[in-house]
Amino acid sequence: MLFCQFAKSQSLRDISNGLRSATGNLNHLAMGKTPSKSTVGYQNQNRSWELFRDYYYVLLESLGQQAHMKRTKFKIRSKIFLLDATTISLCLSLFDWAKYKTKKGAVKMHTLLDYDGHLPAYVNITDGKTADNKGAYDVPLLRGSVIVADxxxxxxxxxxxxxxxxxxFLERHKDNIKFKTLKELELPEKRHQHVLKDEIIELTGNKTKDKYPRKLHRVALWDDKxxxxxxxxxxxxxxxxxxITELYKARWEVEIFFRDIKQQLHLKSFIGTGQNAVMIQIWTALITILILKALKTQAEHAWYLSNLVAFIGLNLFVKVGLHSWLDNPFAKEQPPPNKNIQGVLF
Incomplete structure (x- = not known):
């Protein structure tokens, strides 16, 4: 399934034939025999997808620390998480279990992204009908952490x-909430001109006040872009x-993550139609992006993620030192051999 992601295989036959063509290079994977099309299909149907989910979290504990990248540092010590969900479209006639709309199927990936490594700390995959806020009730809570959401x-x-x-928490609120201002805070005169309002508020709506009776910190900012x-x-x-405004701007990283996983990996089409097969392919995509980001951070060469995916796909079974190749992927041109082996006499 990792080969499926790197090679972007479109079918079970592509996976089987692709691995078969590299038979001599599969020894290091302890694969004495290339899996057939029927074997891959059987495993996709019968091997529980929870195995791949658990494997992702095990890898996250080790490789996740290596994937930490340079980021904007905030003057807060709390762990920062970015919360959002993305819809993965499916054909309802083939994936009849993925209920979404009358003629359209989908699954929704509710993701809690770790701001440090830009990797999911938690993923909850539901049917397409599940609202974003309903899927968030299952998100594990880390006391003292910060959740930034839309x-x-x-x-x-x-x-x-x-x-x-x-x-x-920090999130964008809807336009129709009812509140009263308890205290208006002063704005800096010469700095942060994009901040329009800074105040402490209290909800006044009949239902909202009962649901959240505490005070809230409200900030209005101007998005010049x-x-x-x-x-x-x-x-x-x-x-x-x-x-608060810089924290909210950081939320865009989860959108970039969704873009990368959909564009760079194999999630636009699925090699199996069963729910188990779809879940396996999504979790192997998450494992792949975890490995790629760890390699990208370790490499001395300034890789773009798209280039790294393409180059690994082209050199998947080339026998070369991985880290030396990541640091220096382009071999230097060698000077032409000297044709004058014997010195010229005249």
């Missing part, structure tokens, strides 16, 4: 559960308005 998680029952468990005002709320009163 407006689809503006569920005050969910926010109250996070707050009660000692989790800080999209020419719009963005309003966010947090349950941390001591953060500055600029820290």
């Amino acid at each position: 407006r689809f998680y503006n569920d005050f029952s969910l926010l109250n559960a996070w707050d009660s468990n000692g989790v800080y 999209n020419q719009q005002t963005i309003e966010v709320i947090a349950n941390q009163m001591s953060w500055t308005a600029n820290t």
Whole structure:
């Protein structure tokens, strides 16, 4: 299945024939015999996808530390997580178990992304109908951590559960919430001109006030790129308005992760139609992106992720030292041999 991801195989036959063509190079994988098409199909149907999920989390404990990359440092000691969900479309006539719309199937990948390594700390895969905020109730909570989310998680029952468990949250709120201002904070005169409003508020809606009776820190900022005002709320009163805006900007990293995993890996089509096969392919894609990001961080060469995926696919069974190749992928041109072996006399 990792070969399927790197080679972007489109079918079981592609996997079997692709591995068969590299038979002499499979010894280091302890594969005495290339798996046939029927063998791969049988394993996709019968081997539980939970094995691949557990394997991802085991690898995350070791390789995840190596995948940490340079990032914007905030003046807070809390662990930062970015929460969002993405929809993976499926053909309902083939994947009849993936209910989404009348003529369209899908699964939804609810992802809690670790800001340090830009890798999922937790993934919950549901049917396409599950709302983003409903899928977030299963997200494990780390006391003292920060969860940054978009407006689809503006569920005050969910926010109250996070707050009660000692989790800080920061999210964009909906335009129609009702609140009253308890205290308006001063804005810096010469810095952070994008901050329009900084205040402490309290919800006044009949239902929302019962769901979340505590105070909230509200910040309005101007998004110059999209020419719009963005309003966010947090349950941390001591953060500055600029820290809140920078934290919210960091949420874009989860969108980049979704783009990478869909564009660089094999998730646009599936080699099996059963639910187990689809889950296996999604989790092996997550394992692949984990390995790629760890290798990218370790390499001295400044790889782009797209180039790294392409080069590994081209050199998948080339016998070469992996780390030396990652550090220096392009061999230097050798000077032409000297044709004048004997010195010229005249």
